[in-house]
Amino acid sequence: MTAVVTERDRVLDALGAVRDPELDEPITTLGFVSTCVVSAAGDAVVRLRLPTYFCAPNFAxxxxxxxxxxxxxxxxxxxxxxxxxxxxxxxxxxxxxSARAGFVQTFAGEAAGELDELRRTFVRKSVLAGTDVVCRELVAVGIEPVGCVVGDVPATAALERLLRRRAELGLPAGPDAPLLVDVETGAPIGPGEAARHLGLARLTRTGIEANTGICRGMLRHRYAATGAGEEELG
Known part of the structure:
Protein backbone atom coordinates (compact mmCIF):
# COMPACT_ATOMS: atom_id res chain seq x y z
CA MET A 1 0.00 0.00 0.00
CA THR A 2 1.44 3.37 -1.05
CA ALA A 3 1.74 5.96 1.71
CA VAL A 4 -0.08 9.24 1.11
CA VAL A 5 2.25 12.25 1.23
CA THR A 6 0.43 15.22 2.76
CA GLU A 7 1.25 18.91 2.44
CA ARG A 8 2.33 18.82 6.08
CA ASP A 9 4.80 16.06 5.17
CA ARG A 10 6.17 18.23 2.39
CA VAL A 11 6.55 21.19 4.72
CA LEU A 12 8.36 19.08 7.30
CA ASP A 13 10.60 17.69 4.58
CA ALA A 14 11.44 21.24 3.50
CA LEU A 15 12.16 22.21 7.10
CA GLY A 16 14.50 19.23 7.29
CA ALA A 17 16.82 21.11 4.93
CA VAL A 18 17.10 23.99 7.42
CA ARG A 19 20.09 23.59 9.71
CA ASP A 20 21.19 25.03 12.99
CA PRO A 21 24.22 26.94 11.69
CA GLU A 22 26.42 26.09 14.65
CA LEU A 23 25.43 22.44 15.06
CA ASP A 24 25.01 21.66 11.35
CA GLU A 25 21.96 19.50 12.05
CA PRO A 26 18.39 19.85 10.74
CA ILE A 27 16.06 21.82 12.98
CA THR A 28 13.56 18.96 12.67
CA THR A 29 15.82 16.29 14.14
CA LEU A 30 17.04 18.69 16.83
CA GLY A 31 13.46 19.17 18.04
CA PHE A 32 13.37 22.88 17.21
CA VAL A 33 10.10 22.59 15.27
CA SER A 34 7.32 22.47 17.84
CA THR A 35 4.33 23.05 15.54
CA CYS A 36 3.71 22.38 11.86
CA VAL A 37 0.16 22.72 10.59
CA VAL A 38 -1.02 23.11 6.99
CA SER A 39 -4.65 23.86 6.18
CA ALA A 40 -6.53 22.36 3.25
CA ALA A 41 -6.16 25.71 1.49
CA GLY A 42 -2.36 25.63 1.84
CA ASP A 43 -1.87 27.99 4.78
CA ALA A 44 1.24 26.83 6.67
CA VAL A 45 1.86 27.62 10.33
CA VAL A 46 5.25 26.71 11.81
CA ARG A 47 6.51 27.43 15.31
CA LEU A 48 10.13 27.10 16.35
CA ARG A 49 11.71 26.84 19.79
CA LEU A 50 15.31 26.79 20.96
CA PRO A 51 17.17 25.27 23.92
CA THR A 52 17.33 28.50 25.94
CA TYR A 53 15.59 31.86 26.17
CA PHE A 54 18.91 33.58 25.43
CA CYS A 55 20.12 31.65 22.37
CA ALA A 56 22.16 33.97 20.15
CA PRO A 57 19.77 36.15 18.12
CA ASN A 58 21.91 35.93 14.99
CA PHE A 59 21.69 32.12 14.98
CA ALA A 60 17.98 32.30 15.74
CA SER A 98 7.73 38.39 8.22
CA ALA A 99 8.65 41.71 6.60
CA ARG A 100 11.49 40.00 4.66
CA ALA A 101 13.91 42.44 6.24
CA GLY A 102 17.54 41.53 6.72
CA PHE A 103 19.32 41.14 10.04
CA VAL A 104 20.69 44.69 10.00
CA GLN A 105 17.28 46.24 9.41
CA THR A 106 15.65 43.95 11.97
CA PHE A 107 18.19 44.90 14.63
CA ALA A 108 18.72 48.49 13.53
CA GLY A 109 21.45 50.18 15.55
CA GLU A 110 22.55 46.86 17.08
CA ALA A 111 23.69 44.65 14.20
CA ALA A 112 27.12 45.24 12.72
CA GLY A 113 26.32 43.57 9.42
CA GLU A 114 24.41 40.85 7.62
CA LEU A 115 25.01 37.20 8.43
CA ASP A 116 26.47 35.80 5.21
CA GLU A 117 30.00 35.56 6.59
CA LEU A 118 28.76 34.01 9.83
CA ARG A 119 26.97 31.36 7.81
CA ARG A 120 30.12 30.66 5.78
CA THR A 121 32.20 30.41 8.96
CA PHE A 122 30.00 27.63 10.25
CA VAL A 123 29.94 25.82 6.91
CA ARG A 124 33.75 25.88 7.01
CA LYS A 125 33.59 24.25 10.44
CA SER A 126 31.18 21.67 9.05
CA VAL A 127 33.65 20.88 6.27
CA LEU A 128 36.41 20.35 8.83
CA ALA A 129 34.20 18.14 10.98
CA GLY A 130 33.03 16.18 7.96
CA THR A 131 36.62 15.71 6.84
CA ASP A 132 37.42 14.06 10.17
CA VAL A 133 34.43 11.71 9.88
CA VAL A 134 35.38 10.65 6.35
CA CYS A 135 39.06 10.23 7.22
CA ARG A 136 38.27 8.11 10.27
CA GLU A 137 36.14 5.86 8.07
CA LEU A 138 39.07 5.49 5.66
CA VAL A 139 41.56 4.68 8.39
CA ALA A 140 39.14 2.06 9.75
CA VAL A 141 39.35 0.15 6.45
CA GLY A 142 43.10 0.60 6.08
CA ILE A 143 43.21 3.55 3.67
CA GLU A 144 45.59 6.42 4.33
CA PRO A 145 43.65 9.66 3.71
CA VAL A 146 46.69 11.88 3.10
CA GLY A 147 47.16 12.18 -0.64
CA CYS A 148 43.72 10.79 -1.50
CA VAL A 149 41.44 12.41 -4.02
CA VAL A 150 37.67 12.33 -3.68
CA GLY A 151 37.39 9.60 -6.30
CA ASP A 152 39.54 7.29 -4.11
CA VAL A 153 37.02 7.43 -1.27
CA PRO A 154 34.23 4.83 -1.09
CA ALA A 155 30.78 6.38 -1.45
CA THR A 156 29.24 6.87 1.99
CA ALA A 157 26.66 9.16 3.56
CA ALA A 158 29.50 10.98 5.32
CA LEU A 159 31.31 11.65 2.04
CA GLU A 160 28.12 12.85 0.35
CA ARG A 161 27.46 15.25 3.21
CA LEU A 162 31.04 16.54 3.15
CA LEU A 163 30.91 17.20 -0.59
CA ARG A 164 27.61 19.07 -0.25
CA ARG A 165 29.16 21.36 2.36
CA ARG A 166 32.25 21.90 0.21
CA ALA A 167 30.06 22.79 -2.73
CA GLU A 168 28.26 25.39 -0.60
CA LEU A 169 31.59 27.16 -0.16
CA GLY A 170 32.66 26.76 -3.77
CA LEU A 171 35.44 24.37 -2.73
CA PRO A 172 36.51 21.63 -5.16
CA ALA A 173 34.24 18.60 -4.81
CA GLY A 174 34.76 16.58 -8.00
CA PRO A 175 36.36 13.11 -8.17
CA ASP A 176 39.78 14.58 -8.93
CA ALA A 177 39.67 17.06 -6.04
CA PRO A 178 42.03 16.44 -3.09
CA LEU A 179 40.28 14.98 -0.06
CA LEU A 180 42.18 17.36 2.23
CA VAL A 181 41.77 21.01 1.28
CA ASP A 182 42.14 24.37 2.99
CA VAL A 183 38.62 25.42 3.97
CA GLU A 184 39.36 29.05 3.15
CA THR A 185 41.00 28.70 -0.25
CA GLY A 186 40.37 25.16 -1.44
CA ALA A 187 44.13 24.63 -1.87
CA PRO A 188 45.38 21.06 -1.35
CA ILE A 189 46.79 20.20 2.07
CA GLY A 190 50.27 18.81 1.61
CA PRO A 191 51.82 15.97 3.63
CA GLY A 192 53.68 18.40 5.85
CA GLU A 193 50.43 20.16 6.83
CA ALA A 194 48.23 17.09 7.06
CA ALA A 195 48.74 16.24 10.74
CA ARG A 196 47.83 19.75 11.86
CA HIS A 197 44.84 19.89 9.49
CA LEU A 198 43.51 16.52 10.65
CA GLY A 199 44.01 17.50 14.28
CA LEU A 200 41.97 20.66 13.75
CA ALA A 201 39.31 18.64 11.94
CA ARG A 202 39.08 16.23 14.87
CA LEU A 203 38.81 19.04 17.42
CA THR A 204 36.12 20.75 15.33
CA ARG A 205 34.07 17.56 15.07
CA THR A 206 34.25 16.80 18.78
CA GLY A 207 33.32 20.40 19.61
CA ILE A 208 30.25 20.32 17.36
CA GLU A 209 29.19 16.94 18.73
CA ALA A 210 29.58 18.15 22.32
CA ASN A 211 27.55 21.30 21.63
CA THR A 212 24.87 19.23 19.93
CA GLY A 213 24.56 16.95 22.94
CA ILE A 214 24.36 19.93 25.30
CA CYS A 215 21.67 21.62 23.21
CA ARG A 216 19.59 18.45 22.97
CA GLY A 217 19.78 18.03 26.73
CA MET A 218 18.87 21.65 27.42
CA LEU A 219 15.91 21.46 25.05
CA ARG A 220 14.64 18.27 26.70
CA HIS A 221 14.98 19.86 30.12
CA ARG A 222 13.31 23.10 29.07
CA TYR A 223 10.32 21.38 27.50
CA ALA A 224 10.24 18.27 29.67
CA ALA A 225 6.46 18.43 30.04
CA THR A 226 5.96 18.07 26.28
CA GLY A 227 8.81 15.69 25.56
CA ALA A 228 10.95 18.01 23.47
CA GLY A 229 12.85 16.35 20.67
CA GLU A 230 10.27 13.60 20.28
CA GLU A 231 7.62 13.33 17.60
CA GLU A 232 5.10 15.62 19.22
CA LEU A 233 4.58 18.20 16.49
CA GLY A 234 1.14 19.77 16.40
Missing part, protein backbone atom coordinates in the same frame (compact mmCIF):
# COMPACT_ATOMS: atom_id res chain seq x y z
CA UNK A 61 17.37 34.80 12.94
CA UNK A 62 19.12 32.58 10.42
CA UNK A 63 17.00 29.57 11.35
CA UNK A 64 13.69 31.44 11.32
CA UNK A 65 14.50 33.16 8.02
CA UNK A 66 15.69 29.92 6.43
CA UNK A 67 12.57 28.11 7.65
CA UNK A 68 10.37 30.82 6.15
CA UNK A 69 12.19 30.62 2.81
CA UNK A 70 12.03 26.82 2.74
CA UNK A 71 8.28 26.72 3.33
CA UNK A 72 7.51 29.67 1.05
CA UNK A 73 9.29 27.93 -1.83
CA UNK A 74 6.81 25.02 -1.83
CA UNK A 75 4.42 25.23 -4.79
CA UNK A 76 1.20 24.37 -2.97
CA UNK A 77 1.71 26.61 0.09
CA UNK A 78 -0.52 29.70 -0.12
CA UNK A 79 0.55 31.63 2.98
CA UNK A 80 3.45 31.19 5.40
CA UNK A 81 3.44 31.95 9.12
CA UNK A 82 6.78 31.03 10.67
CA UNK A 83 7.55 32.33 14.16
CA UNK A 84 9.99 31.77 17.00
CA UNK A 85 8.59 31.28 20.49
CA UNK A 86 10.00 31.59 24.01
CA UNK A 87 13.01 33.71 23.03
CA UNK A 88 14.01 37.14 24.29
CA UNK A 89 14.27 38.56 20.74
CA UNK A 90 11.32 36.68 19.27
CA UNK A 91 9.23 39.80 18.63
CA UNK A 92 12.01 41.49 16.63
CA UNK A 93 13.02 38.35 14.78
CA UNK A 94 9.47 37.39 13.83
CA UNK A 95 8.65 40.90 12.65
CA UNK A 96 11.85 41.12 10.59
CA UNK A 97 11.40 37.74 8.96
Missing amino acids: FLMVADAYDAVAALPHVRTVDVALEDHFAATQINAGV
